[in-house]
Amino acid sequence: MTLHDRFLIKVPASTANLGPGFDSIGLALNLYLTLEIEKHDQWECYSSCEELKDLPTDESHFICQVAIKTAAQYGIELPPCKIKVISDIPLARGLGSSAAAIVAGIELADAVGRLQLTRDEKLLLATKLEGHPDNVGASLYGGLVVGCYQQNEVDMLSFTNLPFETVVVIPKEILLTKESRDVLPDAYSRKKAIQASSTANLLIAALLNQNWSLAGKMMEQDCFHQPYREPLIHSYNDIETFAKRNGAFGVALSGAGPTVICFSEKGKVQNLKQALDMEFPDMTVKQLSIDYSGSSVNEVKELAK
Missing domain, CATH: 3.30.230.10 (Ribosomal Protein S5; domain 2)
Incomplete structure (x- = not known):
């Protein structure tokens, strides 16, 4: 060689x-x-x-x-x-x-x-x-x-230099992207498109401005894909509710799912990870950095x- x-x-x-x-x-x-x-x-x-x-x-x-x-x-x-x-x-x-x-x-x-x-x-x-x-x-x-x-x-x-970290909760089941894309609508009304794009714009502004509560609110108000995909993830609502009670400022589907990603300010993420570990022992919980x-x-x- x-x-x-x-x-x-x-x-x-x-x-x-x-x-x-x-x-x-x-x-x-x-x-x-x-x-x-x-x-x-x-x-x-x-x-x-x-x-x-x-x-x-x-x-x-x-x-x-x-x-x-x-x-x-x-x-x-x-x-x-x-x-x-x-x-x-x-x-x-x-x-x-x-x-x-x-x-x-x-x-x-x-x-x-x-x-x-x-x-x-x-x-x-x-x-x-x-x-x-x-x-x-x-x-x-x-x-x-x-x-x-x-x-x-x-x-x-x-x-870069964004002061938040994440915890992902990974269910055991797989979810192929094609399957999760098939549940999405073929078209959105003008009203829905305006609402969806303005929500995404404000999410980015909130993250860059470190307005965590507003960023979390925008994550919840997505209209592009999460309302259609969340029913495919049986534990999504439970994970979202629990994570927000234990230090997460926002929760979202990771990509097409089934992983749920929880966002937390630096300094709070370890406690969030431990709490999720105890609450969802049948799932894989990982603390991740950017x-x-x-x-x-x-x-x-x-x-x-």
Whole structure:
């Protein structure tokens, strides 16, 4: 093996929507998808993570497919790689597992294929694959992101140094994004659209102004998706009520669900986590911080063997 033939790619999880920011607001969280990559004579993917063991082990693996197709768009045929996949992002739980995989595949193509893509170019590629920029944007940029995708362009801003933390409550059941999208209406009235967009606008203003009670109020007043999806999450109302009684200023579905994300000011989050742990022992409760770095790629420098 020669110098620079090994890479380490790390991509954070994400939560999207935060209530009314449907398909446009995302937040990077400190759970990670990590790829350990080395050039190889054939494509090989493997993982010791129980949840990932049934995924393909050859080039049909989703991450490999994203990487191969991305490189092909630039006229590059990627050399095969051996990839160890490590992830603490639960699958199909509303924490951006598919978005993280898309970003990881694009980063893999860029690193191994020497594409020299800018972050904005990676964002457009990822958004085209995902269909919206919230999760992929958060995983790429880190922090709180607000994005717009139209006419084959993505515009996005990322905000950092936000003094709140989160606790996620993860039910055991999975909820596929397609299933949760199927319950949404095909169209909204003008009155409903105005109400929904103004709620999202005020949510962002409240978060940046650190007006936590107003931010929580706007999360509850979403009309884009939560009223239709909450019935699919049997414990949502119980989690929301309990969390707000125990220090959360806001509660929302994480992405399409079923994970419920609770927002708390710094200093209050540990007590919130402990209370939720005791109240919902059959669910996984995690205290998470905002990831401000986004995806990273590092060459592992080794001497030739």
